[in-house]
Amino acid sequence: MARGELPKYRTIADDLRRRIDDGRLAPGEQLPAQTAMAADYDVTVMTLRQALAELERDGLVRAERGRGTFVANAPAVTFGLDRLSSFAQEMTQQGASVGTEVLRVDDPSTVPDAAHARRAAPEIGADGELVTVMRRRTVDGAVVVVQRSSLSTRVWHLLDAVDLAERSLYDALAERARIRVERASETFRAVTVTGDDARLLGVGDGTAAMESTRVSFDVDGTPFLVDHALMIGSATEIRAERTASDLRLGYSAQGV
DSSP: OTOOOHHHHHHHHHHHHHHHHTSSTTOOOOOOOOHHHHHTTTTTTTHHHHHHHHHHTTTEEEEETTTTTOOOOOOEEEEEESSSOOOHHHHHHHOOOOEEEEEEOOOOOOOOOHHHHHHHHHGGGGGGGGEEEEEEETTTTTTEEEEEEEEHHHHHHTTTTTTTTTSOOHHHHHSSSSSOOOEEEEEEEEEEEEEHHHHHTTTTTEEEEEEEEEEOTTTOOOEEEEEEEEEEEEGGGEEEESSSSSSSEEEEEEEE
């Protein structure tokens, strides 16, 4: 390599970056097989993988085990953690097109999802069994989140006939059960998804994801709702804006 000449992998990465930026490689598009791309660029597969690794670090592509490499979408919406609102409320306020599909309602609470909710907030089911509602959420048509929301059967019965594919659960609870969220405790973990969760998110087994567990409390400090959400890793970005006197946290939901 001549002095000042870019490494081959960097030249490939820059070329692919330009093709993504100008739309020749569309969001969600699958790249050709690595052997074919290496042949096109007249490099070894190892050199090509270096280029793809650089693009993946920059969030421009995502690699899915057993499936291949895909172009990632640019961030579509931002969900600020400094405000307390539901996923649908936050996305709608920002002008994003939010879709919700109710996958199932588990009742009684003998399922693993309810057990997870009881561990997060033992008090939530103190007055009886739990109901867990599973929903799949999309942003601008792209699947981003699979969410399981657990609440007591007593509260769930007050929501009879509410279409949670069209209504925010927070809004429904406020209107039907007179329960308003006052505060929430939320934790995040980096995980991988497999099996049904991977299938519902439309990704391969072993794909990186962000797991969120949020416990919502009413004005009396009583927990009434546990939300367990799995968000595609390449579609989720946690960020912080810091000053000497303030800290603002948030995450971005990206189309995939």
